[in-house]
Amino acid sequence: xxxxxxxxxxxxxxxxxxxxxxxxxxxxxxxxxxxxxxxxxxxxxxxxxxxxxxxxxxxxxxxxxxxxxxxxxxxxxxxxxxxxxxxxxxxxxxxxxxxxxxxxxxxxxxxxxxxxxxxxxxxxxxxxxxxxxxxxxxxxxxxxxxxxxxxxxxxxxxxxxxxxxxxxxxxxxxxxxxxxxxxxxxxx
Numbered sequence: 001x002x003x004x005x006x007x008x009x010x011x012x013x014x015x016x017x018x019x020x021x022x023x024x025x026x027x028x029x030x031x032x033x034x035x036x037x038x039x040x041x042x043x044x045x046x047x048x049x050x051x052x053x054x055x056x057x058x059x060x061x062x063x064x065x066x067x068x069x070x071x072x073x074x075x076x077x078x079x080x081x082x083x084x085x086x087x088x089x090x091x092x093x094x095x096x097x098x099x100x101x102x103x104x105x106x107x108x109x110x111x112x113x114x115x116x117x118x119x120x121x122x123x124x125x126x127x128x129x130x131x132x133x134x135x136x137x138x139x140x141x142x143x144x145x146x147x148x149x150x151x152x153x154x155x156x157x158x159x160x161x162x163x164x165x166x167x168x169x170x171x172x173x174x175x176x177x178x179x180x181x182x183x184x185x186x187x188x
Contacts, residue, residue, distance in 0.1 A: 001047040003033045013057020017064055025060050066170050078166040100169075107162050114155035121147030 007026060014022045029050065036046035050056065062081075069081035082100075121144045128140025 001044060003030075003043045003047070006033075006043075006047045006050070006053050009053035010057055013054050014060060017061065021064055029056075062173065066173070069166065069170060073163065078162075081166065082169050103165060107158055107165070110154060110158040110161075114151045114158065116151075117154065118148050118151035121145065121149075121151060 007029065010029060011022065011026060014025060017025075032050060033043065033046050036049070037043070041049075047053075065077075065081040065083070069077045071077075123144070124147060125141055125144025128144055129137030131140070133140040133143075
């Protein structure tokens with residue numbers, strides 16, 4: 001494979017990343033080719049030593065997704081990191097995805113429950129004192145505030161668990177990549 005073919009396939013695999021990231025990554029691989037040629041190696045030797053450009057692009061996309069998650073802890077960055085890491089090990093999707101969907105479904109249910117309890121607490125706080133509850137209006141008002149506090153706590157704990165899950169998936173992806181990298185390189 002020539003330098004141009006390698007870089008074309010690499011750029012095609014990096015499509016969708018920010019232009020500055022693509023430029024930096026391609027410049028890094030161009031430097032590898034320049035160093036190899038300066039050492040007397042052919043373009044084909046350098047390309048073979050670097051490996052499959054499609055696989056390298058997937059690895060770079062995963063690394064960019066993880067960096068984005070580490071910089072901005074947003075839901076879109078989390079999903080980007082998760083899908084980029086899952087893209088590295090397609091076989092793991094068969095085993096990890098059903099488990100992940102169950103955990104994500106549970107977290108989503110906890111968020112929805114927190115929202116429901118918070119709304120119920122607001123209704124009890126607003127309407128309870130006028131409905132003649134047992135214990136009087138003060139008890140209804142405090143019960144509503146208590147429900148809202150429980151809902152806020154549930155939402156906060158669920159958020160922390162979600163962040164921990166994303167961090168665990170990033171850790172798993174990095175560990176998985178480190179363990180599989182030697183096996184992948186021996187097959188190439």
